[in-house]
Amino acid sequence: MTNLNYKPLLLSLLGTSSCFAGTAEDPVTSENHDWFTFSLEARARIEQRNQQGLDNSYAGTLRLRPGIQLGRDIGLAAFVQSEHTLAFIEDYQVGTPQSALFDPYVPGNTPIGDPENHELNQLYLQYKTEDYLIRAGRQRIIFDNAAFIGNVGWRQNEQTFDAAFASYSLDSLEFKYAYLNRVNRIFGLDGKAAVEALEGDAHLFNGSYKLGEHSLHGYVYLMDFSERQFARASSNTFGSFTELKFKHGSYHAEFAYQTEAGSQEDYTALYGHLNFKKKISSLTFTAGTEHLTEDFVTPLATVHAFNGFADVFINDRLGLTSGSSQWDGLTDLYLGVSTKAPGDIAVSTTAHAFYDDSLDQFYGWELDAVAAKKLCDSTKLVAKWAYFFGDDSADGNFSNDVSQFSIQLDYSF
Numbered sequence: 449m450t451n452l453n454y455k456p457l458l459l460s461l462l463g464t465s466s467c468f469a470g471t472a473e474d475p476v477t478s479e480n481h482d483w484f485t486f487s488l489e490a491r492a493r494i495e496q497r498n499q500q501g502l503d504n505s506y507a508g509t510l511r512l513r514p515g516i517q518l519g520r521d522i523g524l525a526a527f528v529q530s531e532h533t534l535a536f537i538e539d540y541q542v543g544t545p546q547s548a549l550f551d552p553y554v555p556g557n558t559p560i561g562d563p564e565n566h567e568l569n570q571l572y573l574q575y576k577t578e579d580y581l582i583r584a585g586r587q588r589i590i591f592d593n594a595a596f597i598g599n600v601g602w603r604q605n606e607q608t609f610d611a612a613f614a615s616y617s618l619d620s621l622e623f624k625y626a627y628l629n630r631v632n633r634i635f636g637l638d639g640k641a642a643v644e645a646l647e648g649d650a651h652l653f654n655g656s657y658k659l660g661e662h663s664l665h666g667y668v669y670l671m672d673f674s675e676r677q678f679a680r681a682s683s684n685t686f687g688s689f690t691e692l693k694f695k696h697g698s699y700h701a702e703f704a705y706q707t708e709a710g711s712q713e714d715y716t717a718l719y720g721h722l723n724f725k726k727k728i729s730s731l732t733f734t735a736g737t738e739h740l741t742e743d744f745v746t747p748l749a750t751v752h753a754f755n756g757f758a759d760v761f762i763n764d765r766l767g768l769t770s771g772s773s774q775w776d777g778l779t780d781l782y783l784g785v786s787t788k789a790p791g792d793i794a795v796s797t798t799a800h801a802f803y804d805d806s807l808d809q810f811y812g813w814e815l816d817a818v819a820a821k822k823l824c825d826s827t828k829l830v831a832k833w834a835y836f837f838g839d840d841s842a843d844g845n846f847s848n849d850v851s852q853f854s855i856q857l858d859y860s861f
Contacts, residue, residue, distance in 0.1 A: 586632065
């Protein structure tokens with residue numbers, strides 16, 4: 449492992465935040481120059497990860513995203529943002545079939561998906577009014593809870609889209625549409641085969657209607673990407689969900705139907721997600737189940753937000769595993785509780801039990817915990833832990849235990 453004291457780096461990053469330096473009167477803020485705005489997103493992270501059968505990994509990474517917007521939020525504007533990920537602790541590998549192409553690369557170590565990378569993250573032109581937005585170029589797109597379309601915000605390198613995007617809202621109705629022909633995945637410019645940028649055509653339709661505290665959502669995602677040896681990204685997905693909020697608790701109920709697209713072999717698959725939340729005093733309890741039948745994939749999702757922080761099922765859900773039959777599906781049964789601890793620290797824990805789609809095979813169970821402390825408006829400290837206990841009788845990697853711990857400092861203005 450690289451011999452580097454990372455504490456001064458974290459402290460220097462913290463010291464640049466508006467907690468200790470900078471005010472709303474700084475000359476680069478929109479209050480003084482509403483035609484020119486400079487932004488910065490920065491994150492320093494220490495991450496430990498171990499998968500049974502592989503060596504322990506330690507990653508220390510720093511991610512910077514400087515950006516410049518020309519124009520106002522309302523009206524015509526242009527935005528450009530670069531992304532730079534650097535590793536200062538290099539005792540890990542990225543963990544793809546072409547790992548040696550990435551830096552760092554330590555053979556036999558547990559994968560951590562944060563390669564060093566420098567690239568253009570966003571570059572777009574937009575026109576915005578109170579009711580609608582039109583945007584064209586490389587951009588961040590997140591629909592709903594990112595279960596199908598997201599930016600993979602957990603990893604250091606962001607997923608962005610070369611796309612034309614439009615949205616329209618009127619009272620309680622909102623409609624979004626995106627046409628994209630390239631997906632810039634988290635492995636950056638060095639990504640090859642299954643993890644390289646996806647090219648092709650995708651039409652993404654998303655709409656919602658709010659009625660008081662309740663809402664109804666619908667989506668159609670039509671994806672026809674070029675064939676990849678290990679990735680089955682092409683699919684047509686039709687789905688809907690509702691959010692219901694009552695005094696006794698809130699409900700999320702979702703259903704989706706998926707078929708093949710492009711050159712994929714014929715298949716049909718189903719998705720369902722039921723969730724109930726209830727607040728009792730200072731505690732919020734969550735119970736739910738997420739169900740994916742065999743072959744159901746979400747190749748453009750922020751998968752880390754689902755099925756446990758240990759990311760055991762991430763390749764299957766993204767469609768990165770080889771073979772015509774991707775996996776035997778997944779049933780995720782979970783219970784969670786969250787609260788505010790002393791010191792205004794947000795704390796949550798979740799327990800998962802994982803089965804295949806027919807509940808015949810038990811994959812394992814997982815415990816997750818996360819604590820977040822907002823230091824000021826621009827800076828947040830986050831610690832996250834996960835342990836997956838694989839079942840000895842499960843197929844493939846599902847029988848392996850996986851542990852993960854990370855602590856990070858986020859800064860943005």
